[in-house]
Each structure stands twice: as structure tokens, then as C-alpha cells.
Amino acid sequence: MTTRRQNTPNAARRSDASRRAILTAAFELVGEVGYAKLSIEGIAARAGVGKQTIYRWWPSKGAVLFDAFLMLGEGEGGEAALPDTGDLEADLKLVMRATVDELNDPRFDEPMRALSTEISHDPDLAAVYRERLDGPMREIKKRRLEAAQRAGQLAEDLDLDMAVDVLWGPLLNRWLQRTGPLTPEYADKLIETALNGLRHRR
Amino acid sequence: MTTRRQNTPNAARRSDASRRAILTAAFELVGEVGYAKLSIEGIAARAGVGKQTIYRWWPSKGAVLFDAFLMLGEGEGGEAALPDTGDLEADLKLVMRATVDELNDPRFDEPMRALSTEISHDPDLAAVYRERLDGPMREIKKRRLEAAQRAGQLAEDLDLDMAVDVLWGPLLNRWLQRTGPLTPEYADKLIETALNGLRHRR
Known part of the structure; x- marks a missing residue:
């Protein structure tokens, strides 16, 4: 108490x-x-x-x-930050593996799918979600990427919102649409592919 | 008739x-x-x-x-292929802009959200979807990427399934979760970011 x-x-x-x-x-x-x-x-x-x-x-x-999701989020504190060891790839893999664990946890899987469904069908709820949950989480991710950008590890002209989408979008879509299993190996490969890009590097 | x-x-x-x-x-x-x-x-x-x-x-x-979605897909024929002008970036932008148009079309938006919701909550339906709709579409995308890989435009060790996820996942997640508007500019930038990767190129 x-x-x-x-x-x-x-x-x-x-x-x-x-x-x-x-x-x-x-x-x-x-x-x-x-x-x-x-x-x-x-x-x-x-x-x-x-x-x-x-x-x-x-x-x-x-x-x-x-609001139940908001209450859950409050426990994580307002000053949350992604790990920053200076090794962006390792830090992102850690975060993405934790997301995989959470999405695979039956205690979270169904409630989060239910929330996603509501957001998909209700633009007003989606706006509140963006403002109160997705927005703040996105800022936390962007802060870590910004630090990497300042350190010269990310492209100078990289749009950080797009970077967040390219890093997290594939995992979330795979989870929601059940196109394949979420594994630590998938998380690692996703980070590597997003960071390196698809192109052949000459 | x-x-x-x-x-x-x-x-x-x-x-x-x-x-x-x-x-x-x-x-x-x-x-x-x-x-x-x-x-x-x-x-x-x-x-x-x-x-x-x-x-x-x-x-x-x-x-x-x-089955209504399957009927819709049948009209597109079994021999569908993505455009191949030799310019992968331009071809993918064309395809991604067409996807943006389709997702923004009110005739498709709500039915496709409804199907996505069902898939999200029903693993059996998701398996049928993977086998009969998502799987064949994914093969079509992979065939185009494979041609680019053979032409030396994509990384030799690129996993083509992961490439499909990184290219399409962010757009689909943005659409389903309503995290932002789907525009032709977003489609173009997504292709560029996925192809080039987030890293600073030295």
C-alpha cells in the first residue's frame, strides 16, 4: 500500500x-x-x-x-529509455527479443490483439492510442536512434519515424497477421536486415 | 457470361x-x-x-x-508477376504506391480490416490465409526480388522472406494500427529506407 x-x-x-x-x-x-x-x-x-x-x-x-493498458504502462515510469551501450545493433536486438517474449506471452497476447483490433476499426480510439501510448513509446525509440545518428552510426538524412517503422513494423505485422513464428532469431535477423538494408553493398 | x-x-x-x-x-x-x-x-x-x-x-x-477475398484474388490470374523493368527501386515504388491506393480505397479498407481482425484472432483461419492468399502473393514478391538478387542488386545472403517483411510489414502495420497516413511519399521513402538500410554508409 x-x-x-x-x-x-x-x-x-x-x-x-x-x-x-x-x-x-x-x-x-x-x-x-x-x-x-x-x-x-x-x-x-x-x-x-x-x-x-x-x-x-x-x-x-x-x-x-x-485504460487498462495505460495503467500497465504507468508502472514502467515516465523516464523510460532504451539501453544505450554504444553498440546500437546489440541494444536493438535486446529490445526486439524482449518484445518477442512479450508478444509470445499468453498473458499479453490476447489483450494486445484485442486492443489492436479496436484500434484498427475505431479511428477515434486510434488517435487516443497514438497520443497516449504509441507516441510516447515512439519517442523513446527515436531518442535511442538519435543518439546513434549523432554518433555517426546511422545515415545523416535518416527519417527517424521511418526508421522506427522499418525496425518494428515487420515484427508487429508478423505477430498480428500470424505470418510466421516470433523467435529470438527472427528478432536478430530483422535488426540486421533493417540496419544493413537489402541492397548489395559495393 | x-x-x-x-x-x-x-x-x-x-x-x-x-x-x-x-x-x-x-x-x-x-x-x-x-x-x-x-x-x-x-x-x-x-x-x-x-x-x-x-x-x-x-x-x-x-x-x-x-472466400469472398479468394474470389477477388482469382480475377488476378495465377500467373501474376510484379513489374520488372530492371530498375528494382522504381518497380517496387510502383507496386507500393498501388498498395497504398488499394488500402486507401473505402471499398477495400473495411473488408480488409475485417479479414485482418479475423486472422489475428483465429489461428486456423490464419493458416488457411497463409496457404491460399498470403503465401502465393509472397511467392510473387520473392520472384521479383530473386531476379534482382541474381542481377547483383540485392545482398547475396539476403533472406527473401525477411526482405518481403521489411518492405511490406511497415506499410501494413501503419495501415492496420493507424499510426499515420498512407501516402505515395510514404511508399517511396519506405522503399528507399528498406533498400538502403538505416546505417551510415562509409
């Missing part, structure tokens, strides 16, 4: 506890039953709150799930 | 016409109402057939939609 200021009213404390219970329930449930069968009723039952409590704070199950 | 062999029974002809009507209805409807609201009832009404006719041939709306 965290220490709380004395003037925090009990109601606000209860409200915060309910909120966390609801988000945890949504995240667990979507992993167990899938997004299609996720319901506000089910989340309410699992969290031990009334349906109306959920509807007071969120307009839809997609919105609940999205 | 195509010429038919004389011994084709009327029943088989009617059956083929119903099949095509159902698939066309499924494709049109998913674009209008989205996948969540697509129903066997709706497809049957639009196609002018009974629900039981659909259930006799397909177990689910996802299966109907998948």
Missing part, C-alpha cells in the same frame, strides 16, 4: 481502488475469453462492482481496456 | 450463381456495416438466398468473407 495524504477523502480512496480493480479485471478477462466475449457485465462481476460504476467512468468496453 | 460445358447440370449452375451472389454480398456488406454487424442473415437477404444455403457451405461469417 502506498502512503496517502491525510486529507484524501475515503470516497476518493475507494474510487481509486474500484478503478484499479475494474482495469485489472478487464485485462485478465480479455485474455481468458477474448475481446468478442468481453462484456461490461463480466468485468463488473470480476471486479466486484456494479455495472453502473463502470458506465459512469467509461463509455465502452474498448475504453476500459485501453 | 462465360461459356459453360453442355453437361453442366442446371442445379450446379444455379449453385455457382448463388455462391457468387453470397460472396459478393458478404464483401459489399462488410464494407457498409463493418465486421461486427455483418451477419449471415444480412448476407442471405442481400444475396437473395435462404440462411440455410449459406450454412450448408460455410460454418461462419468469417469463412464466407475469406
